[in-house]
Amino acid sequence: MFVRPDNWNKMSPLERRKARLDAWQDAPVQFASPEAEANYKERITRLRKIYDMQPHDRPIADPFMGANEYVARRKGIQGKDMVYNHEKLREPLLEFHRDFQPDVSVGMLPYPGKSWDLLDFKLYVWGGQKLPDNLVIQAVEGEYMRPDEYKDFIADPTAFWLKQYLPRAYSALGPLSMLADFPRISESVDTIDLLVPFGLPPFQEMLRTMMEAGNELMKVLGAVGQTMGMVTAEGFPGMGLNIVKTPFDYLGDTLRGTKGILMDMYRRPNDLLAACEAYVPVLVKSIVGASDRTNAPAALYVLHKGADAFMSQEQFEKFYWPTWKQVMLALYEEGITSYLFIEGSYNNRLENLAEMPEKSLVCHFDKTDMRRVKEVLSDKFIIAGNVPASLMSAGSVDEVRAYCDDLVGLFAGTPAYIMAHGCYFENTTDEKLRAFMDSVKN
Amino acid sequence: MSQKLIDAITGMREEDALAITNELLDSGVAPVDILNACKEAMEVIGKRFESGESFIPELMLAGEMMSAISDVLKPRMAEEAATEKLGKIVVGTVQGDIHDIAKDIVSFMLDLNGFEVTDLGVDVPPAKFVEAVKQTGARIVGLSGFLTLAFDPMKETVAALKSAGLTDVKVMIGGGQIDENIRQYTGADAYGKDAMAAVAIAKSWA
Numbered sequence: 001m002f003v004r005p006d007n008w009n010k011m012s013p014l015e016r017r018k019a020r021l022d023a024w025q026d027a028p029v030q031f032a033s034p035e036a037e038a039n040y041k042e043r044i045t046r047l048r049k050i051y052d053m054q055p056h057d058r059p060i061a062d063p064f065m066g067a068n069e070y071v072a073r074r075k076g077i078q079g080k081d082m083v084y085n086h087e088k089l090r091e092p093l094l095e096f097h098r099d100f101q102p103d104v105s106v107g108m109l110p111y112p113g114k115s116w117d118l119l120d121f122k123l124y125v126w127g128g129q130k131l132p133d134n135l136v137i138q139a140v141e142g143e144y145m146r147p148d149e150y151k152d153f154i155a156d157p158t159a160f161w162l163k164q165y166l167p168r169a170y171s172a173l174g175p176l177s178m179l180a181d182f183p184r185i186s187e188s189v190d191t192i193d194l195l196v197p198f199g200l201p202p203f204q205e206m207l208r209t210m211m212e213a214g215n216e217l218m219k220v221l222g223a224v225g226q227t228m229g230m231v232t233a234e235g236f237p238g239m240g241l242n243i244v245k246t247p248f249d250y251l252g253d254t255l256r257g258t259k260g261i262l263m264d265m266y267r268r269p270n271d272l273l274a275a276c277e278a279y280v281p282v283l284v285k286s287i288v289g290a291s292d293r294t295n296a297p298a299a300l301y302v303l304h305k306g307a308d309a310f311m312s313q314e315q316f317e318k319f320y321w322p323t324w325k326q327v328m329l330a331l332y333e334e335g336i337t338s339y340l341f342i343e344g345s346y347n348n349r350l351e352n353l354a355e356m357p358e359k360s361l362v363c364h365f366d367k368t369d370m371r372r373v374k375e376v377l378s379d380k381f382i383i384a385g386n387v388p389a390s391l392m393s394a395g396s397v398d399e400v401r402a403y404c405d406d407l408v409g410l411f412a413g414t415p416a417y418i419m420a421h422g423c424y425f426e427n428t429t430d431e432k433l434r435a436f437m438d439s440v441k442n
Numbered sequence: 443m444s445q446k447l448i449d450a451i452t453g454m455r456e457e458d459a460l461a462i463t464n465e466l467l468d469s470g471v472a473p474v475d476i477l478n479a480c481k482e483a484m485e486v487i488g489k490r491f492e493s494g495e496s497f498i499p500e501l502m503l504a505g506e507m508m509s510a511i512s513d514v515l516k517p518r519m520a521e522e523a524a525t526e527k528l529g530k531i532v533v534g535t536v537q538g539d540i541h542d543i544a545k546d547i548v549s550f551m552l553d554l555n556g557f558e559v560t561d562l563g564v565d566v567p568p569a570k571f572v573e574a575v576k577q578t579g580a581r582i583v584g585l586s587g588f589l590t591l592a593f594d595p596m597k598e599t600v601a602a603l604k605s606a607g608l609t610d611v612k613v614m615i616g617g618g619q620i621d622e623n624i625r626q627y628t629g630a631d632a633y634g635k636d637a638m639a640a641v642a643i644a645k646s647w648a
Contacts, residue, residue: 138541266454309497312496343618388621389619390590390620391623394627
């Protein structure tokens with residue numbers, strides 16, 4: 001939990017950022033040993049200097065893009081276990097940290113398989129459910145908002161989510177559509193409208209299912225929390241991230257589908273723009289709230305549909321960038337750093353990112369030209385990336401080493417660089433991963 | 443008049459394109475001539491895509507327009523215009539991967555460029571590719587995969603085709619994380635970075 005200092009309202013964005021980073025860095029940890037404590041402090045101090053873009057002894061290597069899957073794979077653990085048997089990953093994860101001594105902890109993802117089963121979640125399929133046991137999860141796109149419903153979303157995104165989206169995305173939540181329109185609950189008799197659904201058997205059944213799903217979720221969070229507590233206690237700090245997306249990607253990934261939203265750019269551009277605008281205050285409030293609750297100093301954007309190949313620069317600057325920038329600037333005002341995981345290539349968008357204030361971003365690239373990245377962005381922002389997943393999978397140890405060495409050399413004179421993968425690598429060997437990790441330690 | 447249709451399609455004016463199609467039909471233009479105009483428009487869009495002037499939204503919207511126009515034309519055409527096909531291709535997203543968007547665009551562009559495409563859908567096991575190649579007599583296979591987990595199923599599919607004796611079948615692969623490393627790893631004959639690259643590769647093999 002992040003508690004704002006009394007003078008918060010008088011603080012500048014960078015002072016607020018410092019307050020959040022201080023709280024994250026100083027969060028109490030029960031260490032497993034004095035050695036673990038010393039290692040933790042060394043690691044988090046280095047990480048903090050990277051966040052601050054201050055001089056430090058060496059870059060860090062962060063294998064989080066795919067390490068989770070690899071930790072399981074190297075011990076023969078099935079994808080379905082990552083969704084249903086979270087305790088099974090504990091020892092392999094601890095062993096991985098002991099073996100590889102990463103600069104940053106590899107987080108365990110709390111996929112709640114049993115809760116998803118109970119709610120009949122539609123947006124993903126997973127191992128042990130509709131995917132084979134060896135796979136983890138994959139997204140299933142659908143149209144969860146019809147074109148004629150843009151007006152409902154724009155008028156009230158939260159009500160749309162509660163009464164229209166959630167009942168479609170989770171079959172068991174269908175009765176949520178019976179809920180009253182809350183802002184009309186005012187006069188004495190309006191209590192009737194508020195409570196009627198709660199008295200009806202289908203709604204009550206839904207509530208029981210939600211409680212059961214909630215109980216299952218608590219078991220998952222308990223198991224994962226215990227594991228990550230042990231990882232931290234052994235001396236490995238995390239980056240401190242909450243996951244978020246851009247307004248355009250929320251609308252595209254979740255409500256309209258890729259084809260739907262890309263066609264909307266032509267068929268109903270004004271609705272799409274208004275929906276992106278309507279999303280901004282909702283997202284900002286939500287991310288600030290999550291950052292306060294979790295004491296995480298940064299928000300991780302998983303960026304999808306704004307990449308070079310997805311749309312023209314003109315379309316990007318009309319549909320994708322303005323509302324995303326508004327969200328990032330609002331977070332910057334609140335002292336929250338935006339960590340951008342930029343899938344695909346962003347060669348045409350670097351100048352847009354450069355519009356953001358200094359230290360507001362961590363830019364983690366996949367297929368973007370890192371030489372241009374250095375030129376355009378490395379003075380202002382922390383840079384991460386971009387070891388290809390294909391190299392981790394099909395390249396030799398020497399090739400991985402050479403690629404990483406080149407990146408280390410390239411960013412040697414810049415304020416802050418994080419060695420990272422361009423994409424989920426899933427499949428590699430210990431030798432290649434070690435070459436990746438060691439590349440920053442020479 | 444046909445130029446008006448070409449301009450509407452390449453200008454991404456969906457409603458106009460359909461209205462002009464109907465006008466052309468009403469004025470007695472043969473459906474096959476309208477189809478040819480559509481193909482000409484698609485060539486323009488394809489070239490713009492290659493040169494970085496058009497992007498996925500334009501390919502998708504063009505696909506929508508083609509489909510709507512062909513729905514109008516089909517009942518008016520006494521028989522399908524017998525066009526010479528460049529060759530047969532089997533296309534699919536490999537086993538374990540359920541992503542279809544890029545694969546659908548590739549299928550569409552191959553079809554439009556004169557190939558007879560058998561699209562096996564997503565999560566396609568190697569044996570199904572082998573079976574489809576045998577059934578259709580296709581000499582080209584296109585394997586799509588969005589996720590990094592697609593690397594191994596691609597490799598297995600290439601191996602399955604070879605071990606089924608289909609050694610003269612050429613395989614091209616594509617997807618977000620596919621590059622020359624993965625082409626070598628899977629044993630595929632070529633990889634393409636986008637739908638137009640897939641068309642160029644297929645044409646070079648046809």
